[in-house]
Structure formats: C-alpha cells, structure tokens
Amino acid sequence: MTPSLNTTASGWRRTSGLLALAGLLALCLADLGISEVSPGHELLRMAQGFLSPDFSSTEFLWRAVANTLAFAWQGTALGALAGFCMAVCWQWRAVRTVAASLRAVHELFWGLLLLQLTGLSTVTAVLAIAIPYSGIFAKVFGEFLEEANPAPAAALPSRSKALSVFFYARLPLVWQAFKAYGGYRLECAIRASAILGFIGLPTLGFHLETAFREGHYDQGAALLYLFFLIIFTLRWWLRPALIPVYLIAALAWAPPVINIKPAILIRFVTEDLVPAPLRQGGGISELISWLSTLWQQQLWPGLWQTLVLGMGALLVTAVLSLLLFPLISPLFGNRVSRFGGHGLLVVLRTTPEFFLAFFFLILLGPSMLPGILALALHTGAIVAHLTGRFSESLSLRADAPNGLNRYAWEVLPRISPNLLAFLLYRWEVIMRETAVLGILGIHTLGFYIDSSVAEFRFDRTLVLIVATVMLNLLVDALSRGIRKRLRLKPGHGVG
Numbered sequence: 432m433t434p435s436l437n438t439t440a441s442g443w444r445r446t447s448g449l450l451a452l453a454g455l456l457a458l459c460l461a462d463l464g465i466s467e468v469s470p471g472h473e474l475l476r477m478a479q480g481f482l483s484p485d486f487s488s489t490e491f492l493w494r495a496v497a498n499t500l501a502f503a504w505q506g507t508a509l510g511a512l513a514g515f516c517m518a519v520c521w522q523w524r525a526v527r528t529v530a531a532s533l534r535a536v537h538e539l540f541w542g543l544l545l546l547q548l549t550g551l552s553t554v555t556a557v558l559a560i561a562i563p564y565s566g567i568f569a570k571v572f573g574e575f576l577e578e579a580n581p582a583p584a585a586a587l588p589s590r591s592k593a594l595s596v597f598f599y600a601r602l603p604l605v606w607q608a609f610k611a612y613g614g615y616r617l618e619c620a621i622r623a624s625a626i627l628g629f630i631g632l633p634t635l636g637f638h639l640e641t642a643f644r645e646g647h648y649d650q651g652a653a654l655l656y657l658f659f660l661i662i663f664t665l666r667w668w669l670r671p672a673l674i675p676v677y678l679i680a681a682l683a684w685a686p687p688v689i690n691i692k693p694a695i696l697i698r699f700v701t702e703d704l705v706p707a708p709l710r711q712g713g714g715i716s717e718l719i720s721w722l723s724t725l726w727q728q729q730l731w732p733g734l735w736q737t738l739v740l741g742m743g744a745l746l747v748t749a750v751l752s753l754l755l756f757p758l759i760s761p762l763f764g765n766r767v768s769r770f771g772g773h774g775l776l777v778v779l780r781t782t783p784e785f786f787l788a789f790f791f792l793i794l795l796g797p798s799m800l801p802g803i804l805a806l807a808l809h810t811g812a813i814v815a816h817l818t819g820r821f822s823e824s825l826s827l828r829a830d831a832p833n834g835l836n837r838y839a840w841e842v843l844p845r846i847s848p849n850l851l852a853f854l855l856y857r858w859e860v861i862m863r864e865t866a867v868l869g870i871l872g873i874h875t876l877g878f879y880i881d882s883s884v885a886e887f888r889f890d891r892t893l894v895l896i897v898a899t900v901m902l903n904l905l906v907d908a909l910s911r912g913i914r915k916r917l918r919l920k921p922g923h924g925v926g
Contacts, residue, residue: 442917443848450854454746457739461803466796473794480648484656492638496657497684499634502553502627503620504681506560510620511613513561514568519597521573530573534566535903537867538623539785540877540896542630543884548699553685556632560623564616571612575605610671618665622783625658629785629870639786643793655786662781703889710890725891729883730898733869733876737902740799740875741865744806748861749854751811752818753843756850759819762827762842776819779812784864788871802868802875806861814853821849848917855914859907866899876902 467473486492520526542559549555584600628636635654642651702710708717757763758772784805791801822842831841869877876899883891 443851446913446917447847447851451746451749453742454749457742458746458803461739461743461799463800463803464796464798465800466798467794470794470796476646477648477790477794480650481652481655483649484653485647485649486653486657491633492654492657495628495633495635495638495654496661498556498632499621499624499628499658500661500677501681501685502556502560502632502634503617503624504677505553505557505685505687506564506624507613507617507620508678509557509561510564511568511616513565514570514572515609517565517569518572518576521569521576526569527573530566530569531904531907532566532900534563534570535863535900535907536563536896537863537877537899538563539626539630539867539870540880540899542627542632543881544889544892544896546630547703547884547889548691548696549689551631551633552690553687554689556624556627556634557687559627560620564620568612568616572605572609575608575612576601579604614665614669617669618662621658621661621665622781626783626785629789636786640789643789655782659778659781663777699889703887704893706890706894707888722894725894729879729891729895732874733866733879733895734898734902736799736873737862737865737869737875737899740802740868740873741806741862741906743799744803744810744861744865745854745858747803747807748811748814748857749850751807752814752850752854755811755815756818756822756846757838759816760822760842762822762825762837776812776816779808780816782809784809785868785871788868788873792871792873797872799873801871802865802873805868806864810857810861814850814857817853818846818850822846851917852914855910858910859903862906863899863903866902 514530517526517530538559541562542555545555545558549558579601583604584596587596587600625634625636625639628634628638629640631637635658639651639654639658642648642654706718706721708714708721755772755776759769759776761769764772787805787808788801791804795801825842825845827837827841831837866876866880869875869879870881872878876895880892880895880899883889883895
C-alpha cells in the first residue's frame with residue numbers, strides 16, 4: 432500500500448475541514464433566536480433615520496468629535512513609543528510575553544479598570560488605547576526589525592556601538608513600514624476611541640449609543656456619518672509634516688492630567704484586586720472554594736459562550752469572504768460593479784464590530800446572532816478585501832471559463848490557501864472582540880467582567896480578565912502553529 436503524501440494542499444484542506452466542522456457545531460449550539468417582536472418595523476425606522484440625518488440636534492457634537500480624535504492621537508503616540516522601546520528588545524522572551532499579554536486585553540476592558548482609578552478623564556481614554564496598542568506595536572515593529580536585511584549591519588566595523596548599528600543600519604530599512612503601519616493603527620485608534628463612549632467617556636460612541644437607545648435614529652445616523660467622514664478622509668489630512676501639529680492640538684484640547692491619590696491606587700492593588708477569601712483572612716481552602724464557585728457561575732459559562740460565538744463567527748466570516756471577494760476582484764464583473772463592491776467593503780470594514788453588534792441587538796434582541804453577524808460582516812469584509820487584492824496577481828489562461836465555472840474551478844482553488852491564512856491571522860482578533868461584546872449584554876466573558884465591575888468585585892474582574900488573556904494567547908498560539916505547519920504567511924497588516 433502506497434503511503435499518502437502529507438502535502439501542503441492536503442494539509443490546508445484538512446485544516447479547513449476541521450475548522451468548518453467546529454464552526455458548524457458552534458452554530459448548532461449557539462443561541463440564534465430573534466426576540467424582537469417587529470424587527471422589520473424597527474429596521475424601517477432606522478433606514479428612515481439614515482436617509483434623513485439630523486446634524487443639528489445633538490449637543491456638544493463637535494466636542495465629541497474633538498475628544499475622539501484627541502484620545503486617538505495621544506493613545507497612538509504613547510502606544511507607538513512604548514511599542515518601539517519593546518521592539519528594540521524583541522529577541523527577549525519576557526518582552527514578547529509582556530507584549531502579548533498587553534494586547535490580549537481589549538481597550539474597553541482596560542477602560543473599565545482605569546475608570547476606577549482615574550475616572551472619566553483623558554488619562555483613562557489615552558491609557559485604555561495606549562496599553563494594548565503598545566503590545567500590538569511591539570509585535571509588528573519587532574517582526575519588521577527581525578525580517579530586515581541584516582547585510583548593512585554586518586558590513587559595519589565589529590567595534591561599532593549597538594546603538595549606532597541600530598539607528599544607522601537597521602532602523603532606516605524599516606522606517607517606511609513603521610510609518611505606514613502607524614497610519615493604519617491611528618485609524619484603528621479612532622474606532623477604539625469612539626467605542627470607549629459606550630463606557631461613559633465623552634466620545635462619539637457615547638452620543639451614538641444614547642441616540643440609538645432612545646430611538647433617535649436620525650441623530651445617530653448623523654454621528655455615524657461624521658465618524659465615516661473622519662475615517663474616509665484620513666489619507667488626505669494625515670500628512671507626516673502635520674503630525675506634530677495634530678499631537679500638540681490633541682494635548683492642548685484634552686491634556687492628560689493625572690489626578691489620582693496614591694492611597695487610592697495602593698488600595699486598589701493591595702485590597703480590591705485581592706481575592707475576597709484572602710482579603711478576609713481566609714486560607715487556601717477558602718480560596719479554592721471561591722475559585723470553584725467563580726468557575727461554575729461565571730468563568731466556564733463565559734469561556735464556553737465566547738468559544739461558541741467566536742467559532743460560529745469564524746465560519747460565517749469564511750462564507751461571507753468567499754461570497755464578497757469577487758465584488759472587487761478584476762477577474763469578475765466590471766469597473767462599475769467593482770466600484771460598488773469596493774464601497775460596500777469599505778463601509779463594512781470601517782464600521783467597528785461593536786457598533787454593528789449594537790445595531791443588530793436593537794433590531795433582533797439579545798442573543799448570539801447579533802454578535803455573530805457583526806463579527807462576520809466586519810471581518811468578512813476585511814478578508815474579502817485582502818483576498819480580492821491577492822486575486823489581482825492571478826493569471827488565467829486565454830480559454831478560461833466565465834461566471835460560476837471560473838469562480839469554482841479556476842479561482843477558488845488558487846486563492847483558498849491565502850484565504851485560510853487570512854482567517855487564521857484574524858482568528859485571535861475575532862476571539863478578542865467576541866469577549867468584549869459581552870458589555871452589550873451578550874453572555875460572553877465581557878458580560879461577566881462588566882457585571883463584576885458594576886458590583887465593585889474587582890477581584891472577580893481580575894480573574895475574568897486573566898481568563899480572556901489566556902484564551903486569546905491560546906488561540907494566537909494555535910493559529911501561529913497551524914500557519915507555520917502549513918507554511919501560510921499572509922503578511923503584516925492583516926491584524
């Protein structure tokens with residue numbers, strides 16, 4: 432009997448099948464019910480509001496826009512600086528571990544913790560963005576430096592100082608990549624800054640949530656259009672020469688003045704975050720009993736629901752990516768259809784998953800369905816865009832079929848490995864966002880984190896956040912392991 436060959440093609444087919452099976456099982460177990468009595472009526476009201484936005488009725492609208500931009504600029508700058516410092520030492524395992532832990536906690540979770548120390552202040556918003564972004568910047572910058580051509584550094588005299596080698600032979604090779612990624616991360620920071628409004632900070636998200644919850648869809652639409660305008664025009668107003676001006680303006684508009692008493696910080700760290708049994712003088716047995724109760728009541732249900740929702744969203748993301756990428760691929764359609772498809776994908780990938788889930792919750796009621804739809808639409812648009820761009824490099828023979836046959840027999844087999852790479856690279860991001868959707872009321876880990884903060888049980892908050900970190904690190908390690916085994920490399924910027 433001839434042994435089967437363990438080829439890359441068979442590997443990615445087997446991996447795709449296993450992930451699809453896990454996604455189908457997750458969808459079978461997920462709560463996909465629609466509890467809203469008349470979603471069609473609410474959708475019609477929402478559509479009417481989007482067709483007639485009201486830019487004049489929201490108080491402090493421009494102040495919210497300015498706050499959103501100021502927080503994003505300061506958070507990005509601080510995160511990039513800290514990330515750059517960590518990237519210089521990226522060869523150290525401890526640095527990589529710290530960076531991974533920082534980026535595994537969502538901005539909203541950092542915001543919930545920081546609110547207890549610094550309140551509704553600029554410092555809370557800036558640090559909530561800067562802390563996880565420092566881990567993200569460290570990873571990307573560190574990988575850029577690792578992959579840079581070592582020849583210029585090797586050509587320098589052996590007695591050259593390490594600092595001189597870095598700034599003259601390594602940094603110039605990756606500086607353009609640093610700047611390009613910094614622009615992309617600023618766009619992400621603007622989205623994060625807006626979302627921070629859902630926990631009370633005075634950004635666009637605060638007013639958007641208020642307007643939509645009260646049914647003022649015309650006001651909410653105006654806020655969302657302003658948000659889109661900021662993102663869509665970023666490439667025109669973001670100029671390297673103006674960056675110092677923007678940073679100075681951001682600091683002048685919302686100075687990050689730290690107003691925290693040391694006693695409050697000491698109490699928060701030494702008392703509030705300490706498990707209740709230890710704080711009350713109990714021993715190991717009481718701590719184990721406390722952890723067991725927390726596991727049964729919150730940790731296990733939160734982890735399970737997060738996994739179910741995340742895996743279901745990953746499968747729906749894959750399906751939507753396969754359906755949407757032909758909209759922008761030069762191998763299908765014409766210029767008009769590709770222009771429309773490009774516009775649709777831009778809107779979907781620009782709208783934060785948190786916003787989409789919030790809209791779907793209003794329309795469909797509380798269940799996993801709004802979260803799955805939100806994650807799949809946003810991430811599916813990103814993966815479809817990347818896959819469509821990759822398809823531009825494909826060359827078809829002169830007698831290649833058209834229509835469905837071209838899609839199924841010519842294009843799909845050739846783009847599938849890259850599509851799988853993109854999905855695996857976004858898997859950890861999907862799980863990270865799945866956890867935070869609990870703040871909206873979906874019973875993932877974020878739901879229990881938000882509840883523990885509301886009850887001032889910060890010891891539970893810490894354990895639950897550590898659980899999200901461990902879950903994200905596990906998924907990230909599994910994704911990297913699969914990509915390495917299958918030799919799949921989607922490139923930087925996918926995350």
